[in-house]
Amino acid sequence: MTLTIKISSGVKVRLPFSHINLRHNPFGELDQQQRVKVAVVDIEKYKHILNKKGHAIQFLADHGRGKTTHLLSLHQYYPTAEYTQLYPGDKPDMSLQVLRFVDSVENLSKQQRIAMYKNSPSLACTTHTDLTKELTGAGYKVENIKVSMRNIETIRLMFNRRIEFSRRYEGNIPLIDTHLVSELIKRFGDDIRAMEHYLYEVFQKMEEIENVKM
Amino acid sequence: MSKCDISIKTNRTNYKLGDIVKGQVTVEVNKECKCDGLVLKKYWKTHGKGNRSSGGVQTLNLFQGVWQPGLYTYSFSFELNDGPFSYHGHYINVDWYLNARADIPWALDPADEIEFILEKGTEELPGNLSGYEVHDTEDKVSGLQDYGLFKYFPLLFVIVGVAIMYYDQSYFFGGIFSVVGAVIFYKLIQSSIAEKKLGNVECVIDENNLRPGDNFSFTIAFNPKSDITINSASVKLVGKEIAMSGSGTKKTTHMHTLYSNETPLLNQGKFTRGIPVRDKRRLDIPLDAAPSFRTSDNRISWALSIEIDIPQWPDWEHSLPINVRP
Numbered sequence: 217m218t219l220t221i222k223i224s225s226g227v228k229v230r231l232p233f234s235h236i237n238l239r240h241n242p243f244g245e246l247d248q249q250q251r252v253k254v255a256v257v258d259i260e261k262y263k264h265i266l267n268k269k270g271h272a273i274q275f276l277a278d279h280g281r282g283k284t285t286h287l288l289s290l291h292q293y294y295p296t297a298e299y300t301q302l303y304p305g306d307k308p309d310m311s312l313q314v315l316r317f318v319d320s321v322e323n324l325s326k327q328q329r330i331a332m333y334k335n336s337p338s339l340a341c342t343t344h345t346d347l348t349k350e351l352t353g354a355g356y357k358v359e360n361i362k363v364s365m366r367n368i369e370t371i372r373l374m375f376n377r378r379i380e381f382s383r384r385y386e387g388n389i390p391l392i393d394t395h396l397v398s399e400l401i402k403r404f405g406d407d408i409r410a411m412e413h414y415l416y417e418v419f420q421k422m423e424e425i426e427n428v429k430m
Numbered sequence: 431m432s433k434c435d436i437s438i439k440t441n442r443t444n445y446k447l448g449d450i451v452k453g454q455v456t457v458e459v460n461k462e463c464k465c466d467g468l469v470l471k472k473y474w475k476t477h478g479k480g481n482r483s484s485g486g487v488q489t490l491n492l493f494q495g496v497w498q499p500g501l502y503t504y505s506f507s508f509e510l511n512d513g514p515f516s517y518h519g520h521y522i523n524v525d526w527y528l529n530a531r532a533d534i535p536w537a538l539d540p541a542d543e544i545e546f547i548l549e550k551g552t553e554e555l556p557g558n559l560s561g562y563e564v565h566d567t568e569d570k571v572s573g574l575q576d577y578g579l580f581k582y583f584p585l586l587f588v589i590v591g592v593a594i595m596y597y598d599q600s601y602f603f604g605g606i607f608s609v610v611g612a613v614i615f616y617k618l619i620q621s622s623i624a625e626k627k628l629g630n631v632e633c634v635i636d637e638n639n640l641r642p643g644d645n646f647s648f649t650i651a652f653n654p655k656s657d658i659t660i661n662s663a664s665v666k667l668v669g670k671e672i673a674m675s676g677s678g679t680k681k682t683t684h685m686h687t688l689y690s691n692e693t694p695l696l697n698q699g700k701f702t703r704g705i706p707v708r709d710k711r712r713l714d715i716p717l718d719a720a721p722s723f724r725t726s727d728n729r730i731s732w733a734l735s736i737e738i739d740i741p742q743w744p745d746w747e748h749s750l751p752i753n754v755r756p
Contacts, residue, residue: 230547231525231545231547232518232523232525232545239545240477240478240523241477241478244477244478244479245477245478245479245480245481245482245673245675245676246482247481247482279680301677301678302678303677303678303679304678304679320678320679320680323678323679416479420520
């Protein structure tokens with residue numbers, strides 16, 4: 217006797233998500249360029265700061281709050297600056313750079329960071345541990361930006377931009393309203409990544425174009 | 431400022447392997463415009479929960495020079511002679527694209543992209559379609575993997591954990607280290623302990639080069655080293671999508687079960703020392719099975735998961751990968 221528990225595979229012959237006028241699930245993984253395209257971040261006032269020596273911008277938040285998106289968006293204004301993504305145990309070459317962008321700077325040891333500060337007249341970084349004291353001690357004038365997305369309108373705009381980015385043709389597409397965003401905040405706080413994961417599942421199940429519901 | 435619009439048109443959306451995708455790239459310019467290259471690219475890309483992977487790139491250079499105002503049409507054709515096939519699952523999707531881009535100096539490059547579906551045809555498939563997983567070995571016989579000295583490695587975690595608790599009084603972190611180390615160590619040795627009673631357990635399949643709808647035989651055999659009671663035994667055919675997003679410490683694995691079918695093995699009860707035990711079952715690959723597929727961060731994999739539940743003794747567990755071809 218055999219027990220079939222679940223069958224849910226199969227190749228479909230229609231274009232993906234065409235039934236809801238999209239090209240892909242809007243809350244799937246995006247590459248770096250795509251993330252910058254759909255980002256809704258308020259970094260206008262920081263776009264010239266790093267042209268002056270001795271300035272550091274620190275994006276501080278827990279995982280999944282959008283630190284990397286902020287850093288990538290800011291990097292657009294300084295396209296020639298070196299951008300380094302750090303992982304635990306990395307020992308990157310930190311030779312002299314006029315301006316440096318570093319994602320997950322806490323993955324460097326304190327010694328490595330201090331060596332890096334010496335070779336970086338200006339710096340932008342993301343971290344989930346506050347390095348203000350350390351950066352100030354290294355002689356930087358520090359802009360400390362605590363990344364937290366709790367503004368309903370900003371989140372609505374950000375999610376709808378992702379849906380728009382997935383658009384297939386002219387015409388209606390699913391939309392996210394402020395009521396849904398409020399519900400998401402109630403459930404996930406400011407954890408944008410958790411909201412995106414939830415919405416991915418919602419879009420997988422969506423059968424027709426409608427306002428997105430929880 | 432000059433305007434340059436690009437669009438791609440094909441006569442249909444669905445193709446089979448061996449078909450030729452034909453169409454036109456149309457360029458409309460309203461002012462004289464220099465183009466360093468109009469390139470049409472055919473490629474496949476994954477989308478879904480995992481980091482995006484792509485491949486199968488073929489390009490055609492359609493034009494280079496100066497466009498005067500007007501409408502230009504460039505015909506193209508690509509033969510579709512390689513995989514992977516279009517696939518739309520839960521966490522993993524594979525789609526084919528045509529992307530036309532004009533390299534315009536000192537301006538945003540105008541571009542257009544359309545998708546098309548590549549399906550399996552009725553003809554026999556070539557043996558080496560890109561994207562599909564082929565195991566390094568086509569093992570049909572499988573015994574327990576010997577981890578050698580590596581199996582003792584998790585004990586280091588236990589020792590470190592105890593040291594943290596003893597010297598640092600940090601019971602939370604020390605406890606986590608010890609428990610994780612102990613669990614991993616147990617998992618690595620549990621089946622070896624089970625074999626102290628069961629004897630060497632051998633699992634055999636008669637074919638490891640299967641296609642959707644195929645059936646194959648699975649045999650389990652052992653010669654008990656002592657009298658033993660077995661609560662239950664089973665073999666489970668499991669198909670999974672495994673997608674990985676992010677990288678480094680931000681790497682997340684998303685897993686979705688496509689198919690799971692459990693077949694009971696042996697008879698519950700007592701088995702006598704020295705009397706060989708053997709059970710053979712026929713198993714089916716479902717007709718709509720997604721083929722085994724692998725890119726760096728997206729994988730569709732099939733395996734047989736075999737379990738023997740021994741009362742008051744560690745259970746025997748083993749996994750045997752299965753290769754499902756398109």
